[in-house]
Amino acid sequence: xxxxxxxxxxxxxxxxxxxxxxxxxxxxxxxxxxxxxxxxxxxxxxxxxxxxxxxxxxxxxxxxxxxxxxxxxxxxxxxxxxxxxxxxxxxxxxxxxxxxxxxxxxxxxxxxxxxxxxxxxxxxxxxxxxxxxxxxxxxxxxxxxxxxxxxxxxxxxxxxxxxxxxxxxxxxxxxxxxxxxxxxxxxxxxxxxxxxxxxxxxxxxxxxxxxxxxxxxxxxxxxxxxxxxxxxxxxxxxxxxxxxxxxxxxxxxxxxxxxxxxxxxxxxxxxxxxxxxxxxxxxxxxxxxxxxxxxxxxxxxxxxxxxxxxxxxxxxxxxxxxxxxxxxxxxxxxxxxxxxxxxxxxxxxxxxxxxxxxxxxxxxxxxxxxxxxxxxxxxxxxxxxxxxxxxxxxxxxxxxxxxxxxxxxxxxxxxxxxxxxxxxxxxxxxxxxxxxxxxxxxxxxxxxxxxxxxxxxxxxxxxxxxxxxxxxxxxxxxxxxxxxxxxxxxxxxxxxxxxxxxxxxxxxxxxxxxxxxxxxxxxxxxxxxxxxxxxxxxxxxxxxxxxxxxxxxxxxxxxxxxxxxxxxxxxxxxxxxxxxxxxxxxxxxxxxxxxxxxxxxxxxxxxxxxxxxxxxxxxxxxxxxxxxxxxxxxxxxxxxxxxxxxxxxxxxxxxxxxxxxxxxxxxxxxxxxxxxxxxxxxxxxxxxxxxxxxxxxxxxxxxxxxxxxxxxxxxxxxxxxxxxxxxxxxxxxxxxxxxxxxxxxxxxxxxxxxxxxxxxxxxxxxxxxxxxxxx
Amino acid sequence: xxxxxxxxxxxxxxxxxxxxxxxxxxxxxxxxxxxxxxxxxxxxxxxxxxxxxxxxxxxxxxxxxxxxxxxxxxxxxxxxxxxxxxxxxxxxxxxxxxxxxxxxxxxxxxxxxxxxxxxxxxxxxxxxxxxxxxxxxxxxxxxxxxxxxxxxxxxxxxxx
Numbered sequence: 001x002x003x004x005x006x007x008x009x010x011x012x013x014x015x016x017x018x019x020x021x022x023x024x025x026x027x028x029x030x031x032x033x034x035x036x037x038x039x040x041x042x043x044x045x046x047x048x049x050x051x052x053x054x055x056x057x058x059x060x061x062x063x064x065x066x067x068x069x070x071x072x073x074x075x076x077x078x079x080x081x082x083x084x085x086x087x088x089x090x091x092x093x094x095x096x097x098x099x100x101x102x103x104x105x106x107x108x109x110x111x112x113x114x115x116x117x118x119x120x121x122x123x124x125x126x127x128x129x130x131x132x133x134x135x136x137x138x139x140x141x142x143x144x145x146x147x148x149x150x151x152x153x154x155x156x157x158x159x160x161x162x163x164x165x166x167x168x169x170x171x172x173x174x175x176x177x178x179x180x181x182x183x184x185x186x187x188x189x190x191x192x193x194x195x196x197x198x199x200x201x202x203x204x205x206x207x208x209x210x211x212x213x214x215x216x217x218x219x220x221x222x223x224x225x226x227x228x229x230x231x232x233x234x235x236x237x238x239x240x241x242x243x244x245x246x247x248x249x250x251x252x253x254x255x256x257x258x259x260x261x262x263x264x265x266x267x268x269x270x271x272x273x274x275x276x277x278x279x280x281x282x283x284x285x286x287x288x289x290x291x292x293x294x295x296x297x298x299x300x301x302x303x304x305x306x307x308x309x310x311x312x313x314x315x316x317x318x319x320x321x322x323x324x325x326x327x328x329x330x331x332x333x334x335x336x337x338x339x340x341x342x343x344x345x346x347x348x349x350x351x352x353x354x355x356x357x358x359x360x361x362x363x364x365x366x367x368x369x370x371x372x373x374x375x376x377x378x379x380x381x382x383x384x385x386x387x388x389x390x391x392x393x394x395x396x397x398x399x400x401x402x403x404x405x406x407x408x409x410x411x412x413x414x415x416x417x418x419x420x421x422x423x424x425x426x427x428x429x430x431x432x433x434x435x436x437x438x439x440x441x442x443x444x445x446x447x448x449x450x451x452x453x454x455x456x457x458x459x460x461x462x463x464x465x466x467x468x469x470x471x472x473x474x475x476x477x478x479x480x481x482x483x484x485x486x487x488x489x490x491x492x493x494x495x496x497x498x499x500x501x502x503x504x505x506x507x508x509x510x511x512x513x514x515x516x517x518x519x520x521x522x523x524x525x526x527x528x529x530x531x532x533x534x535x536x537x538x539x540x541x542x543x544x545x546x547x548x549x550x551x552x553x554x555x556x557x558x559x560x561x562x563x564x565x566x567x568x569x570x571x572x573x574x575x576x577x578x579x580x581x582x583x584x585x586x587x588x589x590x591x592x593x594x595x596x597x598x599x600x601x602x603x604x605x606x607x608x609x610x611x612x613x614x615x616x617x618x619x620x621x622x623x624x625x626x627x628x629x630x631x632x633x634x635x636x637x638x639x640x641x642x643x644x645x646x647x648x649x650x651x652x653x654x655x656x657x658x659x660x661x662x663x664x665x666x667x668x669x670x671x672x673x674x675x676x677x678x679x680x681x682x683x684x685x686x687x688x689x690x691x692x693x694x695x696x697x698x699x700x701x702x703x704x705x706x707x708x709x710x711x712x713x714x715x716x717x718x719x720x721x722x723x724x725x726x727x728x729x730x731x732x733x734x735x736x737x738x739x740x741x742x743x744x745x746x747x748x749x750x751x752x753x754x755x756x757x758x759x760x761x762x763x764x765x766x767x768x769x770x771x772x773x774x775x
Numbered sequence: 776x777x778x779x780x781x782x783x784x785x786x787x788x789x790x791x792x793x794x795x796x797x798x799x800x801x802x803x804x805x806x807x808x809x810x811x812x813x814x815x816x817x818x819x820x821x822x823x824x825x826x827x828x829x830x831x832x833x834x835x836x837x838x839x840x841x842x843x844x845x846x847x848x849x850x851x852x853x854x855x856x857x858x859x860x861x862x863x864x865x866x867x868x869x870x871x872x873x874x875x876x877x878x879x880x881x882x883x884x885x886x887x888x889x890x891x892x893x894x895x896x897x898x899x900x901x902x903x904x905x906x907x908x909x910x911x912x913x914x915x916x917x918x919x920x921x922x923x924x925x926x927x928x929x930x931x932x933x934x935x
Contacts, residue, residue, distance in 0.1 A: 238840060245836075480825065531825035576843035576872065578926040579834075582826045588834055588841040596822040596834050596841065 004045050005098050006227070011038035012091055013291065019083055020294035026075035035083070036065045042090060053103040054093045060112040061086040073118070081302075082114050084295070230321065233282050240275045241571040245590055247271045279320075286364040286373065287315035289328050293335055293362060300339045307346050307357040308339060314364035319371050323465055326445045327373065330438040334375050334461050335360070337435070342379030342459050352456065354378065370447075371467060376460035382453040384410045391416070411451050415439045446472060446489040472572060474589075476565035476597060477548060479527040483597040485570050485589055486548055486559070490602040495547040495558065502539035513537065515547060515558050522549065525609045526560045527600075530584070552602035557611040559602075572599065583608055636746070637701060637714040640685045645746045646712060650703045654717060660694035662687060662713070671700060671711050678702065680711040681749070687713050705751040712749055791887045795909070797880035797916060798863065800847045804916050806883065806909065807874070811865050811921040815879050818859040828930040832875035835862060844873035845926050847919075850904060867925040874924060885909040885916060 015038040018031045025031065043058035061083065067073040089111050093103050247267055254260035290312050301308045319327075343349075343358030350356050363374045384407050391397045391413045402410075414435045438461075439449045446466045453459040466472070474485040475494075495517065497505045506524065507514050513524040524547065526537040539545045539560070547558040570589040575598075579585060586601035605611075634645035655671075662669050662680055669680040669687055680700060682688070690696040700711040795806035796815075814837075821833030821844050832846030844862060848855060862873040889910040893902050906920040922928075 239838075242838060482822070482825075573841040575841065576870065576926060578831065578930045579824055579827055579843055581930070582824070584826065585824075590836050590841075594836070596836055598822075598824060598834075 004049065005094060008042050008045070008090075008094055011041055012087055012094070014038055016084075016087055016295050017291050019080055019087065020298055022075050023077065023080050023298065027071075029069065029071075032065065032069045032075070036062065036069050039065055039086075039090075051093070051097065051103050053108065054090065054097075057086065057089055057093070057108045057112060060108075060115040061090075064115045064118055077302075079118055082111075082118055084299075085111055086115060228281070230282075233278070236278050237282070238573070240271075240278050241573075241590070243271050244275060244571075245594060249594060280318075282320050282322075283318035284321050284324050285315060286317050286319055286324065286371070287312075289324055289331060290315050290362055290364070292328070292332070296332060296335060297339065297360065300336060304339060305345055306339055306343050308343055308360050309357050310360050310362065312362045317364040317366055317371055319465060320467065323445055323467075326441065327447075327463060327465060330441040330463065331373065331375070333438050334463075335362075338375060338377045338379065338459065338461075342377040342381075344380050348380075366467075367464075371465045373463040373465065374460060375463075376458060378458040381455040381457050381459050382411060382414065382451075383455055384453075387411065387413055411453055414451070415449070443489075446487065472570060473567060474570045474599065475548070475567045476591065477527070477546070477559075477561040478563045478565060479561050480531055483565065483591060483595055484527070484561075485568075485591075485597045485599045486550070486602070487586075487599065488567065490550045490552045491548055492551045492556075493549045494564070495549060497539060497545040497547065499541050499543055499545075502541045502545055505545075506539060513560075517549065517558070522547075522556065522558045523611050524558045524560055525605060525611070528560075528562070530605065530609065550602040550606075552606050555603070555606035555611045557606055557609070559600075559605070570597070570599070634746075634748070635701065635720055636718040637699075637712070638716055638718050639683070639712075639714045640689050641715075643718070643746050644714075645748045646701055646703060647748065647751075648720060650705065650751060652702045652704055652709065655700045655702060655711075656697050657700060658694060659687065659690040659696045659698050662698060662700075669713070678709055678711045680713050681751075682713045683749070686715055689715075703751050710751060712751075792884050793887065794882055795885055795916065795918070796863070796882050798847075798861070798874075798876040799878045799880055800851065800876050801853055804880070804911075804914060805847070805876070806885070806916040806918050807863055807865070807921060808918075809882060811867075812863055813866050813871060814864040816862040816864060816873070817879070819862050820859055821862075821873075821875060828926070830929045831926055832860075832873075835873055837864060837871075837873070840871075842871060842873045843926050844875045845924050845929065846875040847924075848875070848877070850924075850929070851901070865921040865924070867922050872924075872926050874919075874921075883911070883916065885911070 015035050018035045018038075022028065022031045022035070039058050039061045043055055043062055046052075046055040046058065064073070064079070064083070068075055068079070073079065089108055096103055247264075250267060251264050254264045293312070294310055297308055297310050300306070338360055343360065344352070346356035349358065359378045361374070361376045363376075365372050365374075387410050388402045388405070391410075392399050392402050396413065396416050397405075405413075415438075416436060435449075435451075442449050442463050442465070448464040450462040450464070451459065452462070473488040475488060475491055476483050476485055478484070495515070505515065507516065507521075513526070514521045515524050516522075526535070529535045529537040537560075540562070544563065546561050546564050548561060549558050550556070568591060570591070572587045573589055574580075575585055575588055583604050584601055585598045586604070587599040589597050589599055591597050635648050635651050637644055637646060657671065662671050664670070665677075669682055671678040671680050678700075680687070686698060690698060699714050699716055701714060701717070702709055702711050794809045796809050796812055798805050798807065816835065816837065819835050821835045823833045824831060827833075830845050830850050832844040832849060835842050835844055842862075842864065846855070856877060860875050860877060861879040862875055863879065864871055864873055886909075890907055891910065892907040893905055897905065904919070904923060906918040906923070908918060909916040
């Protein structure tokens with residue numbers, strides 16, 4: 001019974017694909033037979049199982065398909081529409097059977113009537129026409145029709161539907177396919193027009209040997225694949241995870257024993273292989289989701305009066321089954337959007353000098369540990385001005401802010417909840433739930449959405465999906481002497497607060513802790529306080545404190561934790577319902593050291609602690625900030641009272657050392673850093689200012705200059721800022737060595753000007769080390 | 776096995792033998808029908824779950840899964856015990872869970888004839904948890920009903 005349902009579903013999926021293909025190639029007999037077979041198989045099986053309603057409907061469909069297959073009817077749009085309705089009807093009944101075990105009550109009479117209606121008038125003119133063309137063969141269509149009738153009619157009587165009869169009938173429809181495919185290289189050529197075509201079977205005498213090879217091909221495919229329950233795969237995945245842990249412990253325990261090394265190394269390899277294979281078993285090609293699109297596009301384009309050509313690439317790209325399920329809805333939504341908002345009506349396209357038929361490209365490609373699914377159309381693109389106006393109108397952003405936003409940032413606004421540019425609410429889209437849903441769904445599985453659009457040229461939507469959900473990268477944090485895992489996807493940055501700053505790093509409004517992150521207030525949540533209500537929330541002055549800046553569904557907050565451990569790839573294990581109900585854990589995991597860690601759910605924590613969505617204006621400005629971050633150019637430093645800029649791209653790290661650690665080689669200041677010697681530039685005179693005070697803290701900005709590293713001594717680091725070029729008055733040539741930072745002309749430190757260390761010196765030992773560092 | 780089940784068995788057949796795994800919490804000897812026990816995990820240190828209902832004793836790693844445990848001590852209002860505890864992995868309608876006890880003892884065979892339902896003087900909380908007792912030669916074996924110990928059910932009924 002279950003087998004029947006699965007098989008039928010698959011048959012219908014195949015039929016759906018074929019039907020949309022058929023629209024393009026209405027004469028393709030191969031396709032027609034495929035469809036015929038799907039319906040026929042369902043009908044045949046239902047005969048045994050006694051599903052009368054299903055059988056009746058399938059029978060009506062089969063009659064119509066029989067005509068199509070015998071070229072007595074062309075697959076016009078109307079016919080295909082009805083066939084698609086038949087498909088939906090069959091699906092609905094199958095669903096009912098799956099859910100309740102019976103066919104449910106429903107009336108298919110209207111659909112059956114429509115199927116019959118299409119059959120009746122078409123058959124006669126076709127026969128008449130053929131009669132005129134070839135009078136001698138006038139009776140043939142009738143004979144063929146009779147044959148089809150008998151072939152289709154036999155299983156309709158359950159009393160007669162023995163295995164033998166069905167098998168024979170099943171063989172019959174296959175025969176013409178093989179024949180026509182082999183004898184006529186171009187199936188589109190209507191074979192019936194050639195009177196001497198030997199390949200056309202005319203009666204109910206199917207050449208049964210022709211059905212042979214096809215059946216054989218079918219069995220070999222069935223032998224090499226196997227249906228496996230997803231639950232079993234999940235269980236295997238769990239057990240493999242367990243094996244990995246045991247392996248880790250074995251490796252640790254046997255590390256000292258040389259006899260065991262070989263064995264444990266082998267165990268290590270086999271485990272890794274096994275894990276990979278099980279992961280692979282869960283993968284499915286994206287074509288499982290892509291194949292639904294042609295139908296959706298067909299229905300929509302008819303509804304909306306668009307002409308669309310769908311092009312799909314990379315269908316064989318594989319993705320974890322659960323993720324594939326998760327992207328189905330967002331992708332469908334995006335396709336709907338592309339048709340409704342993207343691709344214009346044919347006449348509009350023509351007026352714009354484009355092909356009246358729009359092009360929609362759906363592409364999947366694997367990039368590292370992600371699969372990128374790209375949906376691009378060559379439609380109108382997103383009108384940023386319209387977006388701007390709409391955003392202001394909907395109150396999502398102030399007019400003033402909107403004016404300042406660049407095109408790229410404006411595009412991001414369409415992901416805000418409640419945004420829709422459709423001037424008219426259509427049946428398809430434009431109700432204001434749209435792209436935000438796409439984004440939320442994709443982010444839920446750790447993915448990302450990007451959009452790119454050019455007015456008049458089209459829009460590209462990119463979904464970046466992680467390959468698998470079962471294993472996620474996470475940062476392990478500690479609090480209350482316990483480990484917790486924070487998914488990396490939500491983590492945007494980490495802030496370290498040393499003990500001496502603990503006292504005044506946090507500002508309070510009443511009892512709400514806030515941290516000033518680059519001038520912006522960030523609400524803080526103390527993990528300790530969250531997990532132990534009533535716990536005193538303040539930074540410890542006797543040890544380091546860390547703030548994990550999290551960004552979950554547009555809610556941004558800092559989570560204060562005691563300490564950080566290494567990031568780890570964790571295997572997510574589900575929690576029992578009673579613990580899931582607590583609301584802040586999304587699962588648990590076993591760490592490399594065999595400890596258990598609860599996985600924190602940043603989104604729920606934000607909700608629970610009342611962190612709201614950052615207001616849209618703020619979001620826009622944070623977008624602005626992000627955009628600015630892309631062109632961030634300079635690190636603004638203060639060197640003994642003078643401001644200077646260091647190109648940010650060259651900055652490797654910033655060190656703070658007591659003045660005494662900076663030693664002199666001859667008259668050159670150097671910093672001995674982990675045995676590597678770093679020449680320090682002191683044009684600002686920071687070192688001389690600190691002379692005589694060996695404990696004075698000196699900040700050294702370590703930069704890359706060519707292949708060597710150099711340090712620049714500064715009093716402190718002020719900010720990072722975007723610089724703009726300055727031009728010399730008169731000549732207009734770009735100046736070097738100065739830049740405009742925060743509307744002040746600022747010197748740029750010339751890294752190349754830092755003198756290399758002397759080759760001969762009084763410290764040959766140190767020189768050698770320096771040579772290593774420089775080389 | 777529910778009280779009702781034990782009771783009917785007593786009526787229908789005079790002296791049916793039941794195999795019970797004995798566990799000790801504090802001074803009391805408790806019994807769990809072995810038919811409900813999947814496995815016994817010795818010397819475990821469950822990982823506490825902050826904010827969880829009081830009856831939850833923490834999480835343990837069990838056969839590739841993370842198992843929620845119910846602490847019998849906490850259920851009975853006893854002070855928590857430091858150090859390692861034993862876990863009975865039980866099967867209930869809602870799935871598997873662990874029962875955290877001080878120590879697991881031997882499997883005893885008890886007879887339906889020795890069964891007595893919960894005494895009326897027990898407080899309501901214990902009445903809802905315990906499923907009567909078997910009289911042994913040297914004391915009582917207090918029966919536990921795994922279905923009533925399901926963490927989901929406990930959390931719902933006790934709202935702790």
